Amino acid sequence: MDITSFAWIAWLVLILIFVIIEMLTLDFVFLMIAVGSVGGLLSGLVGTPWWGQLIVAAVLSVLLLFFIRPPLLRLLKRGGDPAKSNVAALIGMGGLVVSTVSRTGGQVKLAVGETWTARLSQPTPLVVSGAATELVPGEHVVVVAIEGATAVVVPAPVSTGTDGITERSAS
Missing domain, CATH: 2.40.50.140 (Nucleic acid-binding proteins)
Known part of the structure; x- marks a missing residue:
């Protein structure tokens, strides 16, 4: 039995860890990495070798970090209280x-x-x-x-x- 046949378990564990860390930090960084890991998981399910899964997860995570995270942060802070404090x-x-x-x-x-x-x-x-x-x-x-x-x-x-x-x- 080949270890790559159990890669999906490693991806699920990584996704779970990243989501837990995201819930503690609330900064969308680990959420983007978790979604990138989902891409790695899906690519593994269609038969991509382990190194290809890593590349898919890494590229997807970086793209999400640079192109999706900033607008999400702007949307999150858009409704902030404009009143000065302290x-x-x-x-x-x-x-x-x-x-x-x-x-x-x-x-x-x-x-x-x-x-x-x-x-x-x-x-x-x-x-x-x-x-x-x-x-x-x-x-x-x-x-x-x-x-x-x-x-x-x-x-x-x-x-x-x-x-x-x-x-x-x-x-």
């Missing part, structure tokens, strides 16, 4: 200075109600001299970055209210 949600958020904020420290209360340690952003070449060196309690700020547990802030832009009074916006 640190990304804080960038651009307005706040109010609670404790004097300078380039070294201070505290702000963000629009979501959280009080954060804050520091004033370093001036950029676009900022003309006269940029604030510290902000006093009650001033409005906007978060431009988060560095660890510190919100990096800049003074909120000045806008004219509906009643003609100039005020800082809290975004």
